[in-house]
Amino acid sequence: MVFANAGTLGAVPGKRDALVAHLTQRSGVLSEVGCLAYEVGTNDAEPDTVFVIELWRSADAHQESLRMPEVQASIAAARPLLSGEFGGFQFEVAGSPLRD
Amino acid sequence: MVFANAGTLGAVPGKRDALVAHLTQRSGVLSEVGCLAYEVGTNDAEPDTVFVIELWRSADAHQESLRMPEVQASIAAARPLLSGEFGGFQFEVAGSPLRD
Secondary structure (H helix, E strand, O other): OOEEEEEEEEEOOOOHHHHHHHHOOOOOHHHHOOEEEEEEEEOOOOOOEEEEEEEEOOHHHHHHHHOOHHHHHHHHHHHHHEEEEEEEEEEEEEEOOOOO | OOEEEEEEEEEOOOOHHHHHHHHOOOOOHHHHOOEEEEEEEEOOOOOOEEEEEEEEOOHHHHHHHHOOHHHHHHHHHHHHHEEEEEEEEEEEEEEOOOOO
16 A cells, blocks of 8 residues: 655754755665655745655555665765654555546 | 645544545546645544645646635535644645656
8 A cells, every 4th residue: 555654854944955955866766665756845934844745655665765775874964954853644545536 | 836735634533534535536627727646545543634645736726726616516525524623734846856
């Protein structure tokens, strides 16, 4: 079942755009492990937050990605940009009005 | 710029699955007005909540959809299933690690 993650990542003040640049660096391994979509963005009403929505082939694929050396290295590299505040929600996809 | 909405919709107790069925009814008008993705689902850790993530061609396309008679009728039909609690966040998409 497709797994969705919608998350907010607090950025160190002034580092939001650097965090966006980091998170949008082209990655081949994500789709290999089952990432179907990974959109990163901002909302100027919350200037120290980066927003992501992700779709994965399954919750297991998402967990597997977090164990990959490339992903662990990317998370470590992002750490100086992160305030430590995280939010959002996760769910299993039941369907879409855009398809039968 | 692509616009993203990640939302939580509180359901009247016992009506979550009916709300999911309603929100996943096939709709042709959404993609016509610029809806790129609309995923609906659940998380059994929050049994009275329905989760959605949406991508739209632009924030204007999303606003335009809310003015369409078909969409207004759908919202009216969903009302008896909704508890009135809403949450989530919206953002402008800056990019994705899955594409250049």
